[in-house]
Amino acid sequence: MRAIRGIWRWRHNPLRRTTDLVEAWVALSALFLVLLAAPLVGAVVGAVAQSALQQAVRDQRDSRHEVTAVVVRRLGGSPFEADPDTGTGRDTRTRVFADWKAPDGTPAHGAVMSGLQTPHRGDRFSIWTDVHGRLVARPLDSATATTHAVLAGIGAAFAAAAFVEGGRRMILWRMVRRRYARWDQAWERVGPDWGRTGTGS
Known part of the structure:
Protein backbone atom coordinates (compact mmCIF):
# COMPACT_ATOMS: atom_id res chain seq x y z
CA MET A 1 0.00 0.00 0.00
CA ARG A 2 2.85 2.40 0.77
CA ALA A 3 4.26 1.82 -2.72
CA ILE A 4 0.85 2.55 -4.30
CA ARG A 5 0.40 5.71 -2.20
CA GLY A 6 3.95 6.73 -3.06
CA ILE A 7 3.33 6.41 -6.78
CA TRP A 8 0.05 8.34 -6.53
CA ARG A 9 1.66 11.10 -4.43
CA TRP A 10 4.60 11.49 -6.81
CA ARG A 11 2.47 11.69 -9.97
CA HIS A 12 2.09 15.50 -9.99
CA ASN A 13 4.80 16.52 -7.51
CA PRO A 14 7.02 19.23 -9.06
CA LEU A 15 10.06 17.77 -7.24
CA ARG A 16 9.48 14.32 -8.70
CA ARG A 17 12.34 12.90 -10.67
CA THR A 18 11.93 10.14 -13.22
CA THR A 19 14.06 7.87 -11.04
CA ASP A 20 11.70 8.41 -8.09
CA LEU A 21 8.77 7.16 -10.14
CA VAL A 22 10.79 4.23 -11.52
CA GLU A 23 11.88 3.32 -7.98
CA ALA A 24 8.28 3.32 -6.77
CA TRP A 25 7.16 1.14 -9.70
CA VAL A 26 10.02 -1.30 -9.08
CA ALA A 27 9.01 -1.57 -5.42
CA LEU A 28 5.37 -2.14 -6.36
CA SER A 29 6.26 -4.76 -8.96
CA ALA A 30 8.51 -6.56 -6.50
CA LEU A 31 5.71 -6.54 -3.91
CA PHE A 32 3.24 -8.13 -6.34
CA LEU A 33 5.80 -10.72 -7.42
CA VAL A 34 6.56 -11.67 -3.81
CA LEU A 35 2.85 -11.90 -2.92
CA LEU A 36 1.67 -13.67 -6.08
CA ALA A 37 4.51 -15.28 -8.02
CA ALA A 38 6.50 -16.68 -5.07
CA PRO A 39 3.54 -18.65 -3.63
CA LEU A 40 2.70 -19.86 -7.13
CA VAL A 41 6.26 -21.10 -7.63
CA GLY A 42 6.11 -22.81 -4.24
CA ALA A 43 2.82 -24.49 -5.08
CA VAL A 44 4.08 -25.75 -8.45
CA VAL A 45 7.34 -27.07 -7.01
CA GLY A 46 5.49 -28.68 -4.11
CA ALA A 47 3.01 -30.35 -6.45
CA VAL A 48 5.76 -31.67 -8.72
CA ALA A 49 7.76 -32.93 -5.72
CA GLN A 50 4.65 -34.55 -4.25
CA SER A 51 3.89 -36.36 -7.49
CA ALA A 52 7.48 -37.60 -7.86
CA LEU A 53 7.81 -38.67 -4.23
CA GLN A 54 4.46 -40.46 -4.15
CA GLN A 55 5.47 -42.31 -7.31
CA ALA A 56 8.70 -43.28 -5.54
CA VAL A 57 6.60 -44.53 -2.59
CA ARG A 58 4.52 -46.70 -4.92
CA ASP A 59 7.60 -48.03 -6.73
CA GLN A 60 9.31 -48.91 -3.46
CA ARG A 61 6.20 -50.64 -2.14
CA ASP A 62 6.06 -52.73 -5.30
CA SER A 63 9.75 -53.68 -5.24
CA ARG A 64 10.39 -54.05 -1.49
CA PRO A 139 10.18 -48.08 1.79
CA LEU A 140 9.51 -44.38 2.00
CA ASP A 141 6.37 -43.58 3.97
CA SER A 142 3.62 -41.62 2.22
CA ALA A 143 3.33 -39.08 5.03
CA THR A 144 7.10 -38.53 5.04
CA ALA A 145 7.03 -38.01 1.28
CA THR A 146 4.28 -35.41 1.68
CA THR A 147 6.30 -33.63 4.36
CA HIS A 148 9.33 -33.48 2.05
CA ALA A 149 7.15 -32.13 -0.77
CA VAL A 150 5.70 -29.40 1.46
CA LEU A 151 9.18 -28.39 2.62
CA ALA A 152 10.36 -28.29 -0.99
CA GLY A 153 7.44 -26.01 -1.90
CA ILE A 154 8.11 -23.68 1.03
CA GLY A 155 11.79 -23.56 0.18
CA ALA A 156 11.04 -22.76 -3.46
CA ALA A 157 8.64 -19.95 -2.44
CA PHE A 158 11.26 -18.39 -0.16
CA ALA A 159 13.92 -18.76 -2.86
CA ALA A 160 11.66 -17.03 -5.40
CA ALA A 161 10.94 -14.20 -2.96
CA ALA A 162 14.67 -13.82 -2.25
CA PHE A 163 15.38 -13.75 -5.99
CA VAL A 164 12.80 -10.98 -6.52
CA GLU A 165 14.16 -8.97 -3.60
CA GLY A 166 17.70 -9.42 -4.87
CA GLY A 167 16.63 -8.18 -8.30
CA ARG A 168 14.93 -5.15 -6.76
CA ARG A 169 18.02 -4.28 -4.73
CA MET A 170 20.24 -4.67 -7.79
CA ILE A 171 18.05 -2.33 -9.84
CA LEU A 172 18.01 0.27 -7.05
CA TRP A 173 21.77 -0.03 -6.60
CA ARG A 174 22.32 0.68 -10.31
CA MET A 175 19.88 3.60 -10.18
CA VAL A 176 21.66 5.12 -7.17
CA ARG A 177 25.05 4.75 -8.86
CA ARG A 178 23.71 6.44 -11.99
CA ARG A 179 22.19 9.22 -9.87
CA TYR A 180 25.51 9.83 -8.09
CA ALA A 181 27.30 9.88 -11.43
CA ARG A 182 24.91 12.57 -12.69
CA TRP A 183 25.43 14.59 -9.52
CA ASP A 184 29.21 14.37 -10.00
CA GLN A 185 28.83 15.60 -13.58
CA ALA A 186 26.63 18.50 -12.44
CA TRP A 187 29.11 19.49 -9.73
CA GLU A 188 31.93 19.41 -12.26
CA ARG A 189 30.03 21.86 -14.45
CA VAL A 190 29.06 24.17 -11.60
CA GLY A 191 32.08 23.73 -9.34
CA PRO A 192 34.61 26.16 -10.92
CA ASP A 193 32.13 29.09 -10.77
CA TRP A 194 30.53 28.22 -7.43
CA GLY A 195 30.29 31.32 -5.19
CA ARG A 196 31.74 33.81 -7.66
CA THR A 197 30.04 37.17 -8.19
CA GLY A 198 27.93 37.38 -11.32
CA THR A 199 27.73 33.64 -11.89
CA GLY A 200 24.19 33.38 -10.58
CA SER A 201 25.18 31.58 -7.36
Missing part, protein backbone atom coordinates in the same frame (compact mmCIF):
# COMPACT_ATOMS: atom_id res chain seq x y z
CA HIS A 65 8.89 -56.74 0.69
CA GLU A 66 8.66 -57.21 4.44
CA VAL A 67 9.76 -60.72 5.47
CA THR A 68 10.38 -62.45 8.79
CA ALA A 69 13.97 -63.21 9.80
CA VAL A 70 15.03 -65.69 12.50
CA VAL A 71 17.99 -64.98 14.76
CA VAL A 72 20.81 -67.52 14.47
CA ARG A 73 23.21 -65.74 16.81
CA ARG A 74 23.98 -62.31 18.10
CA LEU A 75 27.02 -60.61 16.62
CA GLY A 76 29.55 -58.53 18.53
CA GLY A 77 28.94 -54.92 19.42
CA SER A 78 26.62 -53.13 21.80
CA PRO A 79 23.10 -52.00 20.85
CA PHE A 80 22.80 -48.49 19.47
CA GLU A 81 20.04 -46.01 18.77
CA ALA A 82 18.35 -46.19 15.39
CA ASP A 83 18.67 -43.46 12.82
CA PRO A 84 16.18 -40.74 13.83
CA ASP A 85 15.18 -40.32 10.16
CA THR A 86 13.99 -43.92 9.92
CA GLY A 87 12.98 -44.74 13.46
CA THR A 88 10.98 -43.28 16.30
CA GLY A 89 14.04 -42.11 18.18
CA ARG A 90 13.46 -44.81 20.85
CA ASP A 91 14.23 -47.86 18.68
CA THR A 92 17.35 -49.79 19.64
CA ARG A 93 19.12 -51.79 16.94
CA THR A 94 21.25 -54.89 17.55
CA ARG A 95 23.43 -56.63 14.96
CA VAL A 96 22.63 -60.33 14.52
CA PHE A 97 23.22 -63.15 12.08
CA ALA A 98 19.84 -64.32 10.80
CA ASP A 99 18.10 -66.57 8.27
CA TRP A 100 15.13 -65.55 6.11
CA LYS A 101 13.33 -66.47 2.93
CA ALA A 102 13.05 -64.18 -0.06
CA PRO A 103 9.58 -63.43 -1.44
CA ASP A 104 10.33 -65.89 -4.25
CA GLY A 105 11.08 -68.63 -1.65
CA THR A 106 14.87 -68.56 -1.94
CA PRO A 107 16.59 -69.04 1.45
CA ALA A 108 18.98 -66.29 2.52
CA HIS A 109 21.09 -65.43 5.53
CA GLY A 110 23.50 -62.79 6.67
CA ALA A 111 24.27 -60.06 9.18
CA VAL A 112 21.34 -57.72 9.73
CA MET A 113 20.22 -55.09 12.19
CA SER A 114 17.30 -56.19 14.36
CA GLY A 115 14.98 -54.22 16.59
CA LEU A 116 15.54 -56.72 19.42
CA GLN A 117 17.29 -55.38 22.50
CA THR A 118 18.38 -58.81 23.75
CA PRO A 119 18.17 -61.17 20.76
CA HIS A 120 18.25 -64.94 21.35
CA ARG A 121 18.47 -67.82 18.92
CA GLY A 122 15.08 -68.41 17.33
CA ASP A 123 13.73 -64.88 17.92
CA ARG A 124 11.84 -63.46 14.97
CA PHE A 125 11.81 -59.93 13.61
CA SER A 126 10.91 -58.17 10.38
CA ILE A 127 13.30 -57.01 7.67
CA TRP A 128 12.85 -55.54 4.19
CA THR A 129 14.24 -57.22 1.10
CA ASP A 130 13.93 -57.03 -2.65
CA VAL A 131 12.29 -59.84 -4.62
CA HIS A 132 15.55 -61.84 -4.54
CA GLY A 133 15.97 -61.57 -0.76
CA ARG A 134 18.68 -58.90 -0.73
CA LEU A 135 18.42 -56.46 2.17
CA VAL A 136 17.01 -53.04 1.33
CA ALA A 137 15.91 -50.00 3.32
CA ARG A 138 12.35 -49.63 4.52
